[in-house]
Amino acid sequence: MGSSVFGPGSALKWAVLVLLLGQTSLGLRTAPGSPCESRCSPSNETAPEEVVCLDREYSDTDVGRKFEDCIGCQLQSTFADDSSGQSDVEWGLYNLRFAFTSCVYGYPAKVSDVSNSCPVACEDIEPALKFELAHPSALSLNTWCGTSSFxxxxISDCGTCYNLTYDEHNRQVYMANFIEALRYNCHFETPTEEQFPITPSRIFTESMLPSSTADLISSSSTPHNLALIIAMPILGFIILLCLLALGCFFFIRSRRKKVRRLRQSGHLHARWNDTGISTPQWAMEYPAQAQGHPYGPTVYSPQAMYSPHPDYPQGPQGLGFGFGFVDNDGRGQEVGYSKVVEPVITSPSTAYSPEEKNLQAHQQPYFPPPPKNGKMKQPE
Incomplete structure (x- = not known):
């Protein structure tokens, strides 16, 4: 038994076992049960051997291609472990922070000998990026964002420095995008079961990401409501114009009706003193007598209005019974009660003697005396 354990054959088996154990310890940290496990060779800790620092190494080496493929899967995953609360997005961002600190500060392990001045430009944010990096906790993966040094x-000075590394063999623009992606999540933390809004293809490129100034997840829903947001004020403005036009229509219509009424009433008032519309019938039938009447042609003449009738008693000058009164201006007025019958129309003589003309000119109206008992005698 002892020879089987410590013999030459057993030694080879132990060497293979140690090698396998070493290989299984290499990998990138993922959430338990993540669909990205096959791409990331998950382990309990992210291994420095899984990190590369130059842009060209992410396309030229197996380690670099594996890192990019693993991080791309994690950032686009919506998986979150219900028991631990860990999500693929959180561990993907942790792996980016691990790669940045390992390449720039050599922490927790030095993985590159690249020499430039950018670590000096990034030294002020070093304490924040190293916070709980060696021993991460699933409950504090974003705690480091709250440190004052970040x-x-x-961050802008550090990212600009790495964006200006033009050496083809030592170019590290990816490092500028790593730090910019970390800054975005610190400003706008990605909700659980949501994809990281910055796509991996924009991170793993030699074009620097813009500064994080807006929540990309909230603004992504804006285009769906953009048409409604634009249409509502326009619709309200159109409705307001329609109401104003309707109000103007009724206002103008009312004004026109009022002006029409005023014009009609003004026409009647203008003809109020028009004697042509009140000329009595007798004046038109007896123009000669009307011209000689002392009150002018518009005063009714009893001689023309009341003709003698044999069935009714006649008063003086052929008038029926009536009464007279004196107006406020001193002119006498009379009202007769004799029944008006169709007047006898005779052709007036056009030849008058001087005595007749003088008599007509000085003829005065007759005012019959009122009855003694104060009542007018009704015709029988």
Whole structure:
């Protein structure tokens, strides 16, 4: 038994076992049960051997291609472990932070000998990026964002420096995009079961990401409501114009009716003193007598209005019974009660003697005396 354990054959088996154990310890941290496990070779800790630092190594080496493929899967995953609360997006961002600190600060392990001045430009944000990096907790993966050293101006200086690394063999623009993706999530934390809004193809490219100034998840829903947001004010403006036009229509219509009524009433008032519309019938039938009447042609003449009738008693000058009164201006007025019958129309003589003309000119109206008992005698 001892020889089987410590013999030459057993030694080879132990060497293979140690090698296998070493290989299984290499990998990138993922959420338990993640669909990205096959791409990330998950382990309890992210291994420094799984990190590369130069842009060209992400396309030229197996380690770089594996890292990009694993991170791309995690950032686009919506998986979250219900028991631990861990999500693929959180561990994907952790792996980006691990790669950045390992390449820039050599922490927790030095993985590159690239030399440039950018680590000096990024030294102010070093304490924040190293926070709980070696021993991460699923409940504090975003705690480091709250440290005061992770300031926007310092992040911008650091990212700009790495964006200006033009050496083809030592170019590290990916590092600028790593730090920019981390800053975005610190400003606008990705909700659980949501994909990271910045696509991996924009991170793993030599074009620097813009500064994080807007929530991409909230703004992504804006285009769906953009038409409604634009249409509502326009619709309200159209409705307002329609109401104003309707109000103007009824206002103008009312004004026109009022002006029409005023014109009609003004026409009647203008003809109020028009004697042509009140000329008595007798004046038109007896123009000669009307011209000689002392009150003018518009005063009714009893001689013309009342003709003698044999069935009714006649008063003086052929008038029926009536009464007279004096108006406020001193002119006498009379009202007769004799029954009006069809007047006898005779052709007036056009030849008058001087005595007749003088008599007609000085003829005065007759006012019959009122009855003694105060009542008018009704015709029988």
């Amino acid at each position: 300031a926007d101006n310092e």
